[in-house]
Amino acid sequence: MKTSFKTLFVGLTLVGAILNGCKEDDPQPDNYPNTDNLELVGTAYTDVGGIQVKLWAEGLVEAQYTRFFVELRDSATNALLEDAHVELAPMMDMGMMQHSAPFENPTSVLAVGGLFPCAVVFQMPGDMGWTLDVHVHNHANDAEGEASFTLSVANPSPTRTMVVTPENGGDPLVISYVQPTSPVVGINDFEITLHSKASMMSFPSVDTYTVTIEPEMPSMGHGSPNNVNPTFTSRGHYVGKVNFTMTGLWRINLTIMNGAEVVYSTASFDVTL
Template sequence: MKLIQFTVFVLFVVVTSCTLDKTDYEAELVTETTEYIEYEEVTAIVSENYTIRIEALNGTLYKGYNEIHLKINNSQTNESLDNSEVTFLPIITDANGNKSSCPHAYNLVYNDNEGYYTGYAVFTSESDSTVHWEIYIDITDNGEVTTVNPAITIAEQNNLNLNMTAFTGNDGEHYFIALVAPQSPSVSQNDLLAGIYKYNKPTSNAGTFPDASQYSYSVVKNHTLLLDPRMPEPSMGNHSSPNNQDLTQESDGLYYGVVNYTMTGNWTLNFILKNENDDIIKGTEVSTEFTPGIEGEKGELHIDILF
């Protein structure tokens, strides 16, 4: 009996997807995604003592999650600077001169095998005529501190599979969820990776700018991100898919789960974020009712993707 019901459902989806008006969704379905695997130079900064090369995927910093590599050479000897203390602080300035930051790894870690310092930044806005970004990099070598603060450009993230969201939780804290992978999903079960971060409210007055204590963020630990993927366009009836897995944290700090995309198109990833005590930080359940012809309901915490 269940097999018959499922078959009828699939046939209904196929028929309605060909007959119902898809409004703006149709134009979006021509979008193609490119998977970047090569780290390339974003910019190079030459100071009196060092040459610093910032690298990222595709040589571009995007709104959302970015893994970042720094290669630092001594300008006098051209030798690589390894295992020194290197800090990384992104600062955005808005049209009114207000300054803020974004989730980031402040203390970079040296990778001995690859010869670079590694970290990440979740840029919350792309660059435009009203805002600009800078990075403050401090290098401590033999007790001497060198500071550089290059301006950078943050590009729009056209790949919605790497979308992000920011929100205030039920606990009053400010959170960020950024999708990390897959860049280019397939019609199958896909490993889903996300970073979850929180702004650390300052506990003291600001010191000399840029005071890192005023722009501190941390990785959210031991939470669970419940997942409910849906196809929201009217012809799809907001149906979900089987065999999805909620996201839980692994040793690298990222959250891992599984999302099963049963066809290409527009999907909404509805989430419920719970802390280690199983309290809901943010998110609401989505109705399981099949609603052909009606744009699908979305939970209060969600990210839209497209492939």
């Protein structure tokens, strides 16, 4: 009974919201795109093409799977651009050598809520050396250019990304923790990404492995029941469920397999509730 009332209430609120939205005929509220919960990493202009690029992140940029949101504006008119082709090119310049990082370009040429979501897996921290180039092709005027951001990538504690040498040989594997970012006692979505380091500049996603997880409390030696092993969803992402029975430090042990072959069996991520 309680639930049905709740549903009814939510339903009515939604209907109200929709009706309101229609009536007021205001397609874009003042805070569009909404960046209230985002941090501005930097603002840059494309070398050519006259596009202002704002780079937003969900918080401090750290050596982990990092979501970015790209806001594009026409630098002359300040008009928001929502139809564009955006491509990332992260780069770490270590002086003697350079390497890139796994990344995810926006899946669509159409912005979501005015922003283009994308992501980079920074496999190492660095106060200096990291740059992120954003290549933009503005479909409105067919202009094209590249903006460059210099990043300071902090070292997260505990570790959220690791580059490991597979036990079965082959290219190094980049394993990165995605969520839970705010773990709770009970059931949590658990997500990691897998990328292989084909070369210094190429990190294709790994989409065919199987992952099993085994959470434990290191100081107690016990685990938790009813975990769901992550399975591949898209672009190197593997999503499952992890259970925490109490607060404290948990270690999620991973075993990564390619068919019947063990790829890596000693990776783990620590989570503190």
